Structure formats: structure tokens, C-alpha cells
Amino acid sequence: MKQQLKFIFLFMIISGTIFIIHNLYITWEFNNFPLDKSMRLAIDQKRDELISRTLSSYDIYLPVPVKIENLPDNLYGVTIYNRGDIYIILNRKMFRESFEYILSTVLPHEFAHAVILAKSDFTDNENSHSNEWQNICIELQGKNCEQFVNIDDVISDKIF
């Protein structure tokens, strides 16, 4: 009987450990899955489209780099202005579930922030989702260019 209890106990520890490791692996795999080539291509195509719209509408050539990294869960993307450079980071954690949204909404949204930064000689905007931002977002044919976004997704070097 004692042996049997020992065996059951051991079995529980081992299966519990396997369960935890499996869950850790699932989380890791979700955050680090290899990016589909077609996704990177679609991002690059959308970026090219935004660059040419910005050129034709505002006469600004703005080849903003678009990076794909893991960001905190509440962010789809950020626009970063750091020591004269502007770049956009998209949250790869969101790619699996929301890739269409990233393309149609998030990338134009962030690009509009980049245009504002470039237009205003890189001075910081008090209100990052201003009327001007909204007009640019719409001009770039972004979807869901609502102003009332409560996430502060413009990071300037003022806070570094």
C-alpha cells in the first residue's frame, strides 16, 4: 500500500512537471514562431504603398523602417522617434490572430504618426491622435482612424 502511494505521488509530480513544461513551450512557441514569409512580404508591400501615398499627398519621402518584435500585450504597434530616427514596431504577438487588422489599421495608424513627426520637424505632439493625425490616417486609406485611442503609442526620445 505504501509503495502504491509512493508510486501515485511520483506519477503526479512527473505529470505535473510535464504539464508545466508543455505550457511553457506553448507560450514560447506562440511568441517566437517563425514569421511567415508571406506576412513579411505583405507588410513590406503595405509599407511601400504608404510611402508612395505620403509622397504623392504630402510631398514627403518617408522610408520608415518597420520592425516586427514582441511588445507588451496591450499594444499592436508603436511609432518611435529616437535621436532623429523614426521607426515603427509592430507587435508580432498579434500577427497570428489579427494580421488583417495589422495591415489595414495598425500600419497606416502608425505611419500617420510618422508623417506628423516628419511634418512638424520632429517636435513632440501634445496630442498624438489630433485632428491632423486623423486626417493623415484617412488620407493614407487606413481603416478605423478613430481619434479616441487611449493607448499612448508614440514614443519620443523625450522619455528615454
Ligand SMILES: [Zn+2]
Ligand atoms: Zn496612435
